Amino acid sequence: MTRSGETRLEVTVVIPARNAAATIDAALLSLIPDRDLIGEILLIDDGSDDRTATKATESAQRYGLPLEVVNVRLGSAGAARNVGIAQAKGKSIFFLDADDELIRGGLSLLYDALERNPGAGLAIGASIRRTRGRPDKLKAPHGYTSDRTENARRYLRNELWPIAMGSALISTAATAAIRFPSAIGLDEDTCYWVAMLARYDAATISAPVLLYHHDEARMAQRFISAPRRTFLAIALELDRLAGLGVDRNALQWRKAWIAQRISRQLIRHKMYADAAAMMRAVRAHKISGRSWKAFQYSARIHFGNLVQGHVPDTRFSRPAPNRGKERRTLVLCYDPAFPPVSGADLRNHGNAVAAAELGSVCLVSIRPQPDPSKPADTRIRTAALTLAGEARTASIGWWRTGAEKRISRAALKRLEAIIRAFEPDSIVVEGIALFKLLRPLRPLAGQLILDMHNVESDLAGQLQGADTTRSTPAAYGVRRLERKALGIVDRAWVCSRLDHDKLAALSRREVPIDIVPNGIPRFEDIAVDLPAEAAMSESFPVILFIGHLGYQPNIDAAGRLARAILPRIQERLPMARLVLAGRYPKPAVKALSGLQGVDLVENPDDLRPLLARAHLSIIPLSAGGGTRIKILEAMAWGIPVIATPLAVEGLDMVDGEEVLLSDTDEGLAGLAIELCLDRMSMARQRARAHESVWSRFGPAAISNAVSAGFGLDDAGT
Template structure:
């Protein structure tokens, strides 16, 4: 068996066909293709199997759940039976005959442990760039030094063929997602000579935006993890000075991205690592970055709206986020908000996500600074609840859960505790003496929401009025206990401020674009029409009464009216815990239900339209932000987009009437120019106002920190 192809893949159903098809010209060399499917939930494996059968390729799917490309490649190395291994990413393509060129070069050079070919880098909006390997010699120490110093083009994954014997004791680092390939290639270069192919063998797709996002999400932790792996290269005889330069260069790259995002305090910390290397620290670029940080920090400090920093300036701050449902893995609006806030909080210190309900999914956050815990256990005996009486807006909380919570808080010792809404009111008083800063995160102003629901039901009965008044009293009591409160919008700020007896500080912490790291920052291409047109997507917690009502209106009134003009129109309902009333809607023509979706990307990428006919609800709608971030036009009731300040008829189409919502959707679908214009305007508006940097600033402000704080 000549060559084993190893393809690590996670949610690559959209690209894997092109990747596998590119291998056909070198089929005679390939003994096996190992697709290491790392926790995909978009049918990557089935798509790959279908493609392999179509092209006559010897594919084997290896299913794992490891969470890193390096770990997946290591699985492939361990299972490979070929004399050589070819690593190919699941979104890149081998150029026809490229593998044969690499294979021939390796055969001609028996002392070589790997052969390297040229590659073509493709980046959106830029001309293709040819990278030809040159400068390699028989001096292995010189090769490793020059590679680390960027004096040689980096080896793209898919542009090299490795002798299996050469990598027998060499593996990819598994704890990092950046520069793990550098560590692997340098270790190989330190031990073996190189055969070079000047012709291009690979077309690879480079996403600069996603790379930048990896740097800014947890910069200090990212740098330290990479630095640790680089230090280990010295065990293979790699020159210490070259390793130190590489660490300085990585720190400078991270600093550059932080400066672009105006995170000057974090950038200053990275520049300390740059200056640790004497030559790099005195370079013109390092001096330039330091000056930009100084000027930027001074400008931010003197902004009129700048807030005072806390007494914990410069120190780690520990945060505990308490929710009813587990916040990880995030799927619905509430846990998407909770988890996004936790990610921001993890930049300033460790975070513990605690839920009342059991954690049934065994997966853990990729960020090691975020840990999870549950206060109840699946299947345990029911215990008495806290308090002898509670109103309908409160959740039942077992006494055993309170005991566990108190133990967790004492052990974790958080500086701030963020509690999810008044549904967990019974825990506020027990937490008060244990929390340095107690924050109530009001996803909705529940008293206003209760009033909306009663108006929607057209009921004026004494019990329903009493229930709404009870929620309002509960909110007033909660505001008297906590140090701060968070709301999602300006409208909710005004509603809650009117209830605050002690004028507790209220911060607007809006919902951000969910799973923004998985969404193309550039406007995605419009969805194909092969599955029907239009495909209308409605996303939400399908056990939540306002969403159930919206789904029923969509399926029963709006979709049939649209199908009269557009007969291939389909409605896709997607969300957690659908009630029987929602499941029953699938009996209607053109209605599909996706229960508890693990990955929204396939659904969003196939949607042409999102119609959101909410008649009740609070906060701001994450489903609106996610759709618009994907470039999906939104047609909605005014309430559905309340607090987002979107421009009507340009960024969103609005009406309270089901019939008018349907007619607007039809008119938009029949006018492709207008549809393209609304897609572009909506996409731009959401990324600028609700993108990761805007949310980061809001969350830090909600903790009482300015943007140059701890």
């Protein structure tokens, strides 16, 4: 009986099962709260020999559930689910694995979401993954848009959380022509979800609807059993998705990622010969094969062979970046990007490191380099266009807006000389602050790219909205400058989907706008495994804020921290200290160091000691654009981040899972106090933040994005 009182078969629950006698009762019990929605439960018993069907029948009778057992011998969960699809009589289908449990009311939430969105083919809810020995992990379905092609592409590239079986409700009409691959036991769900996303809209809810149990040992066994045959079968199924219009580059990326996952397990089990075969498939992909992780895995295989007494195979050394002519890139920025300290130079240096995977890089700054040190990566050279102490010369242009930096004619001449000598294939220019250089560079650059750290017109509007008396460029004038810049360059880079949409709205011509996220800064100095928590000392907690302290949004945030948030924390934790660290602090920031418990570290040479001692990072930004590198770095070090929603804008972070968010000083202080007083919550927050940032903003992800930002994926080279 439905809620309206009319008899109708609403939902068919399909449960594939093989030897699930120990868990089937709990799975069926979890369905009771949503009993009114369930018209039938199809248990597809795939050759069980442990009385699964008997146990299920007894439980269903005890709970009053409409269970039907379908006996098959198919050998795969995908094939069993297909039997359920073929026999389903409900207008929607809910797949539940026999060892998972529906969270109370979860099916009702999914059903209501699907009903409210008649154009959607599926409704997706959050899921809670439970792994023995680890904290529970919440996976929320955020990031879906009305662009079906983009949803499918992002899902394949792991830019959206995987949909757990049992966290989605599917329209029966939508899945009429879509089936699970029956010949594979890995990634068959990915192929199914991508096919659905490529054809239909997805409705999402943030509430958790499923508790699913992740068995790492069983998953590892699937990877190491006949790995080559497994990979080839998955690759074949992925190729078939191209017929649905799914992006081929994303499919190729997925193949390399699967091969790398299999290789990882093979390395763990010391099956180096099979791992080497998988890495050949990884290296066949032009981006994944040049990633840091691919190099790391190949090195482990190499040394594993040495330990086992095998002859090392030189094919597993790091491949040449582009298997052809070296790609040369010039990255032009205002401040020196090496050594990297604050947000802008961290991004510039990170882009240079990623570009170095493709060939030589020249990292050029307008301002002089105070530090004579050079990058350890010999593929990156540095240069400055202004010398310390030299006489001031005339600037380019007779007039400039407040958003532009002054650039001398002498600097332009030096830049032209560097370009003639270096002969770059691409020139990447840092933002509209260097707008005056775009026209002179246009005839010198084979490819001219504008790297928009922020959409400055949007930022100008935020600053003016916050303080109309502040002397900032009018948003309208900055917007005109951005439009002009987009009319000159070949491509533009932005940090996030949010900035992509803002910039695309300004463009009057079809210029490609690529999302090149900010990556984990100085990742090579951070352990991939979760670092140890900072030691407890007389100062607890140590709160760290890193950023360019001459940048107005950071100046405002530092003031909020020192004058409003820290005193509230000290009321409960009197030994709390705040460390402000960054380049070029303005007098307003220097004055904060006189407050109780506030330390200022000006122009730090090495941030690692500060990060290693920090217990928290609080980011109270009230204006800004792009995405915040300081957040990624803190999370990579296992430092919990507490921030305003604006501070994590564009990062797609889940509140309460990866970060803790509040708009108010009182709320930010309260979150910090609560976390510091609960050691279990602190440990859980550290682990969640660390895992999330490495998977989404690690070096491989940035390398892929930079290569795509050069248009290499478009060209297929």
